[in-house]
Structures are given as C-alpha cells and as structure tokens.
Amino acid sequence: MSNTSSSPIVVRTIGELRETVDTWRRDGEKIALVPTMGALHEGHLSLVDIAHKHAGKVIVTIFINPTQFGPGEDLDAYPRDEAGDRAKLSAQGVDLIFAPERNEIYPPGFATRITVDGLTDCLCGRVRPGHFDGVATIVAKLLNQARADVAIFGEKDFQQLLVITRLSYDLDISTKIIGAPIIREADGLALSSRNVYLSGDERKIAGRFNQVLRDAVEALKQGQSIGAVLGKAQAELKRHGVTRIDYLEIRDAQNLTPYTITLAPDARARIFGAIFIGKTRLIDNMAIA
Numbered sequence: 001m002s003n004t005s006s007s008p009i010v011v012r013t014i015g016e017l018r019e020t021v022d023t024w025r026r027d028g029e030k031i032a033l034v035p036t037m038g039a040l041h042e043g044h045l046s047l048v049d050i051a052h053k054h055a056g057k058v059i060v061t062i063f064i065n066p067t068q069f070g071p072g073e074d075l076d077a078y079p080r081d082e083a084g085d086r087a088k089l090s091a092q093g094v095d096l097i098f099a100p101e102r103n104e105i106y107p108p109g110f111a112t113r114i115t116v117d118g119l120t121d122c123l124c125g126r127v128r129p130g131h132f133d134g135v136a137t138i139v140a141k142l143l144n145q146a147r148a149d150v151a152i153f154g155e156k157d158f159q160q161l162l163v164i165t166r167l168s169y170d171l172d173i174s175t176k177i178i179g180a181p182i183i184r185e186a187d188g189l190a191l192s193s194r195n196v197y198l199s200g201d202e203r204k205i206a207g208r209f210n211q212v213l214r215d216a217v218e219a220l221k222q223g224q225s226i227g228a229v230l231g232k233a234q235a236e237l238k239r240h241g242v243t244r245i246d247y248l249e250i251r252d253a254q255n256l257t258p259y260t261i262t263l264a265p266d267a268r269a270r271i272f273g274a275i276f277i278g279k280t281r282l283i284d285n286m287a288i289a
C-alpha cells in the first residue's frame, strides 16, 4: 500500500531511518530504496513508480555525495532544491525521505573506501578517477543503512548500475538491485539534474546527442563497421557544436568488454557516450540489439 494520503517523513539520521525501517519490518512491509542526489526530475520519479511496484514502503534518499566528485567538478554548483523535491515526493506517495547532513554519512575519522575492480577501469571510471569509489562507498552505506528489499537505479548511469550490482553481490548485500529505463525529453535528451546548467543554445546541441547515438545504432544494425560508425558519430557531435567528447564507445552490457571491430550476432552491446557542451558534462547510452 503506498502512502498517498500524507507527506513523507523526513529523517536526517541513520538511527531514525533504522527505527522506521524496523517498525515497518515488524508490520511485515516490503521496503524499496531509491538513492538520489536531489534536484529531482521525472527520471527520478520513474524510479519511485517502479519502487512502488515492488514494495509497500518507499524510501528516497537525497544526499549530494562529495566523495564521488573530483577536484574541479561541480560539487558546489550542483543544484539543490529540497523543498521542491519534498513536494514532488509527497505527490508521488513516498513514505520516507532520508536527507542526512554530510557529517552523518562521513563523520570525522571516516576511513573506508570501496573499490570495484574491472568495471571501473573504462568509460567514466577512466576520465573521472575515484568517482566510482565514491559511488560504491556511498551506495554500500545506504544499502546497509536502509536494509531494503529492493533498490532502484537508472540505466542512465549504466556503468554505475553494473558497479552497484557487482558490489552488492560481492559484499553479500541482500537488497535486490533493479535497473530502470532512461527517461528522456521529446528530442531524446536524457533527463539529468545537470541539464539546468545548459543555456538555450547549449540545450539545442544537447538534443543532438541522443540523435547521434540513435543514428549510430541504426548504422550498426545495418552492418556498418564499428570504426566507421564511431568516426562518423564523433564528427557529427563536433559539427553540432559539442565542446569535447570524453568517450564514445561500444561495450558489452554486462562486463563492459569493448567491441572495436564487429559485433557478435548475439552481442549484448550498448553504445556509451560522454560529452561536454560548454562546461556541462552529459552522458547517455543505448542498447544496440
């Protein structure tokens, strides 16, 4: 049963979170967790919808995790709107918002870091050193704090979803990790809290990003070579005004092994891209099958 009639409880401490979860457990409730960094949009809310399908009680966490931002990245500028987030989550029938302060999560003396090998060597892991250690550490903590039955993560951050699935298996965390499809604007741009950074002109360029990926997928399906397709896609991105391409690659959807020459007929391949438009970094990915 979802909480449609009342506002979510907002808690700031792990103790209060656990107390509420323990009460729900005693009442036989199933619990779903949706970790976020706030500045919520329809992409986040789609995860909440999925959470409701799996559990009677839904927890959304809002925490801008400093350890996943590198030096010079946008930690200080990252959009914050707790009042707006609260209203959206209330309308969505969320039961509890966990919005801890930084010290609650990383008290003085905090010294542990989780590293997931292999999956983090490439793509965002290569260009954002330490990013996935920060992600793995915070997600392991949140999973351990909430001890939910399921946790929902978006395919928008596909590599992150694989890293979290791996760590929860490796660390014997019993919460089931569920992936959720990417929610997009009408022109294909994946919703992201960072899209608010884009000026009007940059927003137009951003709309081309997914179109270029879709065209690449189509060309691959028609049998064109990976090298030719990626070369053309990069040229298109530049032509549209993309400032920098961090990567544009085709990799296996389970272990991120690269495909550079041809796709195996049963390939579970995805195309992955990360670009800068001005100072704003955008990522996207799509299945090729």
Ligand code: AMP
Residues within 6 Å of the ligand: 035, 036, 037, 038, 043, 044, 046, 047, 152, 153, 154, 155, 156, 157, 180, 181, 182, 183, 184, 190, 191, 192, 193
């Ligand atoms: P963030 O607040 O950016 O850390 O994202 C929190 C969760 O929402 C992550 O699991 C993201 O993958 C997911 N998410 C963000 N944008 C989208 C989107 N456009 N569609 C689906 N899920 C998303």
